[in-house]
Amino acid sequence: MKPVPPPAAPRRTAVLEARDVTVRYGRQVVLDGVSLTVEPGRVTGLAGPSGCGKSTLARVLALMLRPSGGAVTVDGTAVRRWRQRAPRGLRTAVALLYQQPRLAVDPRLTLTEIIAEPLAAAGRADRGRVAALAAEAGLTGDLLGRRPHEVSDGQLQRACVARALSLEPRYLVCDEMTTMLDASTQAHLVAVVEAYRERSGAGVLAVSHDDALLVRWAHHRVRLGDPGDAAGPSDHADPGK
Amino acid sequence: MTAAAPPPPPTPPSPSSDPVSAASPPSAKAPPSRPRRNPRSASRRPVRAAAAALAVLGLAVLLVPPLAQLDQQLVELRSAGLPPSLEHPLGTDQVGRDVLLRSVYGLRVSFLVGLVAALASMVIGGLVGLVAGSLGGTPDRLLMRLVDGFTSVPHLLLGIFIVALFSPSPAAVVVSVGVTHWTTAARIVRSEVLSLRARPFVEAAISGGAGRGRVVRRHLLPHLAPHLLLATVLMVPHAVWHETALSFLGLGLPPHLASLGNMINDGQRSLLAGDWWSSLVPGLFILVPTLALGVLAQHWRDRLTPRLRSELFQ
Numbered sequence: 001m002k003p004v005p006p007p008a009a010p011r012r013t014a015v016l017e018a019r020d021v022t023v024r025y026g027r028q029v030v031l032d033g034v035s036l037t038v039e040p041g042r043v044t045g046l047a048g049p050s051g052c053g054k055s056t057l058a059r060v061l062a063l064m065l066r067p068s069g070g071a072v073t074v075d076g077t078a079v080r081r082w083r084q085r086a087p088r089g090l091r092t093a094v095a096l097l098y099q100q101p102r103l104a105v106d107p108r109l110t111l112t113e114i115i116a117e118p119l120a121a122a123g124r125a126d127r128g129r130v131a132a133l134a135a136e137a138g139l140t141g142d143l144l145g146r147r148p149h150e151v152s153d154g155q156l157q158r159a160c161v162a163r164a165l166s167l168e169p170r171y172l173v174c175d176e177m178t179t180m181l182d183a184s185t186q187a188h189l190v191a192v193v194e195a196y197r198e199r200s201g202a203g204v205l206a207v208s209h210d211d212a213l214l215v216r217w218a219h220h221r222v223r224l225g226d227p228g229d230a231a232g233p234s235d236h237a238d239p240g241k
Numbered sequence: 242m243t244a245a246a247p248p249p250p251p252t253p254p255s256p257s258s259d260p261v262s263a264a265s266p267p268s269a270k271a272p273p274s275r276p277r278r279n280p281r282s283a284s285r286r287p288v289r290a291a292a293a294a295l296a297v298l299g300l301a302v303l304l305v306p307p308l309a310q311l312d313q314q315l316v317e318l319r320s321a322g323l324p325p326s327l328e329h330p331l332g333t334d335q336v337g338r339d340v341l342l343r344s345v346y347g348l349r350v351s352f353l354v355g356l357v358a359a360l361a362s363m364v365i366g367g368l369v370g371l372v373a374g375s376l377g378g379t380p381d382r383l384l385m386r387l388v389d390g391f392t393s394v395p396h397l398l399l400g401i402f403i404v405a406l407f408s409p410s411p412a413a414v415v416v417s418v419g420v421t422h423w424t425t426a427a428r429i430v431r432s433e434v435l436s437l438r439a440r441p442f443v444e445a446a447i448s449g450g451a452g453r454g455r456v457v458r459r460h461l462l463p464h465l466a467p468h469l470l471l472a473t474v475l476m477v478p479h480a481v482w483h484e485t486a487l488s489f490l491g492l493g494l495p496p497h498l499a500s501l502g503n504m505i506n507d508g509q510r511s512l513l514a515g516d517w518w519s520s521l522v523p524g525l526f527i528l529v530p531t532l533a534l535g536v537l538a539q540h541w542r543d544r545l546t547p548r549l550r551s552e553l554f555q
Contacts (some may be wrong), residue, residue, distance in 0.1 A: 064448055064465070083447055084453055094448075096444075096445065096448050105448075106459075107442075118451075121446070121450045121455055160445075163445070165543065166449075
């Protein structure tokens with residue numbers, strides 16, 4: 001899959017932006033003054049060795065983790081509250097896809113219920129829409145009545161993608177979305193996300209330690225430094241690739 | 242005293258005697274004597290015995306009182322202190338009341354009070370744990386210090402204090418046990434909520450726009466329910482023991498009411514006169530269902546845990 005040429009340069013304010021974000025877990029500094037911008041309609045690749053804070057940055061950008069310093073803005077709106085306290089509109093504007101679909105779904109629910117969750121939370125549950133989303137993500141109808149332990153990781157991740165797309169987010173944060181999956185499922189899921197990006201003009205942050213995937217998928221890549229490295233990311237600063 | 246006591250007398254013919262004769266096997270049968278063919282079925286034997294004992298006791302408690310229509314205030318001094326006989330399968334107490342019949346009544350009252358008290362403590366503890374776990378921060382710290390405060394007071398002492406504020410009645414016992422025993426549930430629920438909140442699927446729900454109420458209703462409570470259910474089941478015998486202890490001290494249920502604690506209290510006075518049955522029988526009525534519930538609860542926990550584990554780490 002070749003990177004699709006990005007649309008015309010967007011307005012500067014309509015971006016998902018992290019500025020000088022610092023995150024500490026106790027005394028351990030995980031992110032130190034990191035800045036990153038995700039532009040609508042483009043795929044931003046976030047690379048880096050394991051443990052360098054990629055997932056932490058992804059969670060900060062999805063408003064699921066409050067940084068100890070720095071600022072996050074979503075399309076010009078500064079984020080002041082995080083997680084449950086963040087305004088619904090901001091939370092749902094950025095969708096997060098996890099590395100391990102097994103942990104990212106409630107084991108008690110069926111795939112239909114999993115996909116329908118954000119719609120139901122928004123008060124507009126709609127079986128037809130759920131079926132359409134499932135089909136878009138490549139799930140056949142017979143799988144929808146099953147529970148997570150009755151389907152494979154790949155099928156579960158498809159359900160997670162369908163769930164993430166259900167509220168038409170303006171930004172998609174894919175945190176190692178395809179790492180646990182086989183090559184064909186990986187290609188298909190990336191294609192699903194790409195189709196959504198082209199249709200809606202959403203911005204995508206592709207987090208992966210797999211540089212080969214990011215070279216093919218992302219329009220531009222950002223490399224997060226080694227753990228403890230105070231330097232922020234810089235474009236194409238990875239000599240290894 | 243029940244643990245060292247001899248087994249109940251030989252099976253009498255009266256139909257209402259089923260509870261005791263069928264209830265004693267769980268403790269007696271526990272070490273299986275026959276060679277084991279299938280370890281699975283052997284491990285299930287105590288569970289089956291416990292379920293059977295509870296079923297028989299439950300049926301007795303449900304069916305005997307409506308059939309017997311016992312007047313709890315009626316005494317018959319002519320047949321006072323009789324040993325087990327055909328007419329009174331497990332003897333009579335000092336004022337001529339049938340020990341077996343009263344034990345069934347006592348079991349009904351004690352378990353009803355125990356169940357309501359256990360539910361009350363679970364509701365209080367569940368709410369405190371849920372609030373502490375989901376809010377975190379200062380409310381969490383305050384509530385947990387409250388829990389510590391309640392735990393630091395011996396709960397029988399606190400229970401006695403609370404009961405002393407009311408006149409002896411089932412409601413007083415329920416309040417006393419409920420107010421002193423919610424701390425366990427609060428701790429269980431809080432730690433479970435904390436662990437659930439850190440799991441990605443709850444984060445995914447929040448990210449998908451679910452509000453606080455929806456997260457609690459849809460993702461926390463269904464996962465807490467088995468733990469709460471188990472804690473309630475385990476709390477019932479404990480609450481019964483407390484009811485018994487309070488009644489034994491003369492603070493629990495009114496003396497005319499046939500509760501197991503009242504009966505043991507009455508019975509111990511005539512123990513030296515050779516009247517062992519009027520305190521042993523109610524003692525067994527406490528011991529057997531307690532053991533049976535314990536065996537069943539452990540079985541459920543064993544069944545629950547591997548399933549959860551396989552769901553988590555597949």
